[in-house]
Amino acid sequence: MTPGGADSERRARRLLAWYPRSWRSRYAEEFCAQLECEFDERPRSIRRTLNIAWSGTLARASAVGLAGTTCDSADQQRWSLAWLAASLAAFLAMGLAVWSQLVVGWQWSSPRTAGTTLGTIAMSVAVLALAVLGVCAIAPIAAAVVVQLVRGSARRRLALPAAATSVAVALLIIGARHFENGWPGTGGHHWALQGLVPGGVAAFVWAATLAVSSYWAHPGALQSFPAPEVAWMAASPIAMAVLALGATTTLRRVELSERQLRLELRLGQLASVAMTVFLFGAIAWLSDSSPRPRSIPSNLFHVGAIDISAVVVMALALVCAYQAVSRGIGAITSRSA
Amino acid sequence: MASRADSKAAPAPLGSLGRYAGPATLIMSSLAGGAKHGYALTKDIEAMAGVRLAPGTLYEALARLEGQGLIEALQSDDRRRPYRLTGAGATALREHLGAQRQVANEGLRRLDAGWAPT
Numbered sequence: 001m002t003p004g005g006a007d008s009e010r011r012a013r014r015l016l017a018w019y020p021r022s023w024r025s026r027y028a029e030e031f032c033a034q035l036e037c038e039f040d041e042r043p044r045s046i047r048r049t050l051n052i053a054w055s056g057t058l059a060r061a062s063a064v065g066l067a068g069t070t071c072d073s074a075d076q077q078r079w080s081l082a083w084l085a086a087s088l089a090a091f092l093a094m095g096l097a098v099w100s101q102l103v104v105g106w107q108w109s110s111p112r113t114a115g116t117t118l119g120t121i122a123m124s125v126a127v128l129a130l131a132v133l134g135v136c137a138i139a140p141i142a143a144a145v146v147v148q149l150v151r152g153s154a155r156r157r158l159a160l161p162a163a164a165t166s167v168a169v170a171l172l173i174i175g176a177r178h179f180e181n182g183w184p185g186t187g188g189h190h191w192a193l194q195g196l197v198p199g200g201v202a203a204f205v206w207a208a209t210l211a212v213s214s215y216w217a218h219p220g221a222l223q224s225f226p227a228p229e230v231a232w233m234a235a236s237p238i239a240m241a242v243l244a245l246g247a248t249t250t251l252r253r254v255e256l257s258e259r260q261l262r263l264e265l266r267l268g269q270l271a272s273v274a275m276t277v278f279l280f281g282a283i284a285w286l287s288d289s290s291p292r293p294r295s296i297p298s299n300l301f302h303v304g305a306i307d308i309s310a311v312v313v314m315a316l317a318l319v320c321a322y323q324a325v326s327r328g329i330g331a332i333t334s335r336s337a
Numbered sequence: 338m339a340s341r342a343d344s345k346a347a348p349a350p351l352g353s354l355g356r357y358a359g360p361a362t363l364i365m366s367s368l369a370g371g372a373k374h375g376y377a378l379t380k381d382i383e384a385m386a387g388v389r390l391a392p393g394t395l396y397e398a399l400a401r402l403e404g405q406g407l408i409e410a411l412q413s414d415d416r417r418r419p420y421r422l423t424g425a426g427a428t429a430l431r432e433h434l435g436a437q438r439q440v441a442n443e444g445l446r447r448l449d450a451g452w453a454p455t
Contacts, residue, residue: 027396033416034375034392048391055393059400 008036015049018056020063066323077261080328082248084268087321088275089244092130093237094310094317095278097212099123100205102285105300107195107202115288116301122281124196129274137267144254157253165246171239175232176208211237214306265328272321279318282311351407351433360390360398362437365407365422365430372411372421375399402426 012035016028038048061067065079102111102120111117145162148154180203195202211233215222222230256264286303351358351365367373367381375395383389390398399420402408407426411419422430 023400027400029416030375030418031392031396034379034396037376038379038392048393051391051393053393055397058397 005036008039011039012036015052015056018053018060020056020060022063023056023059065327066320074258074261074331076331077265077328078252078256080324080331081261081264081268082251083324084265084271084321084328085248085251086244087317087324088130088271089240089247091275091278091314091317091321093209093240094212094313095123095275095282096127096205097209098282098285098307098310099127099278100202100209102301103195103197103202104206106197107199108300109296111301112293112296113288113290115284115290119281119284119288120196122284123278126274126278126281130271130278133267133271133274137264137271140260140263141251141254141256144256144260145250148255154253154255158250161246161249161253163246164242165250168239168243168246172208172236172243175236175239176204179207179210179229179232180204207232208236211240212306212310214304261328262332265325265332268321268325269329272318272325275314275318275321279311279314282307282314286311351429357394357398357401358433360394361402361407362430362433363388363390364395364398364402365426366434368408368420368422369427369430372419374413374415374417374419376417378420 009032012032015035016024016032019027019031035052038045042048058067064083065076066083099120102116103124105111106120111120145158149158149162180200210229213233215225215233225233285301286307292298292301351361363382363386364378367378367385370381373381375392379390379392379395399408403410403420406423407429408420409423411421413419
């Protein structure tokens, strides 16, 4: 092989890395041969590189059920559920952090402006709906996981992700319970009844999402926090990531009947609606420009850069959830057709 | 031997390929003239339609067409693998081009009948 040929092959192999393994195992050799011919004719082309990067990214999205038609319909439904769970996890991590500061604020005073009041109520209704849908969705999956673990039919595939999910949930509950009690601003104070939600719930969610904080950008202020609280702020996102990864892996590996898959995707459709309501509530709060009465402390219901970032992440997660649900429902339709 | 796609009752319409319908039509039209590998397809399409398909687009469309059974890869000792149109692909291409011809004929008829610059 000529030095130029070796260089062309190296460049082709580098570009091939944009594609997923499954695609490479089928097309690698001929695609490299194609690229080497292209290099001979046009040695450099930014348009060609961008085209390959874009196509490779699409092929990767297709391989995990987010685009194209690579998956069969049962696989597509499973991938859709996994993506829905991942999107919901990202949405809730941000959304609950935003919501908890509003309902914690409401423990001290009602907002008294229309946008914040309606926004917080809309978000609270959506949280309640998501909690009910979550129970309906998780119960049959948890039962299927337990049955398959006990029977041993899928023990090797399910044991690790199911254990990781359970440990992460336990850590988040224990940690949030501990830190909710350590903060005097929520939970159990004598005005608890004036809140939109019980003070304990507000405090628990606040403590669970403590890591979503603008204090990360202010290390000086962070240093004044008690060490265990900073440790919790660092550890809880790891627990959340393990929870999301464990749950999505479990969803992809657990055997679910077609009826169960349908039910889960229909619940996912309803969850997307609840997420949309939640997002509109958050936007209503962010865009509330009415002047607040002086009797309300300025730090309550205050909009910060972290909240705007959280809403952007929520919007992206919602788009991802809609895409996952519509592709999953499409797979159901094509399967029954 | 009948290919996997030949046994299907109705071929998938090219419109179902979404934004790849254009490249797919060009690829299948090129393969209607005989089996070709990727680079030969690129050159033939460039000569036939004045369009150069970028390699990412070409292989994305090839993968989708192959997935739908409209084309199939042939065995080759070379790294470059040739593709050919399947029976289902030929039927789908004929229907697609026929529909396009109808649109083209109607558009031309209307232009000839009454269009005038304002």
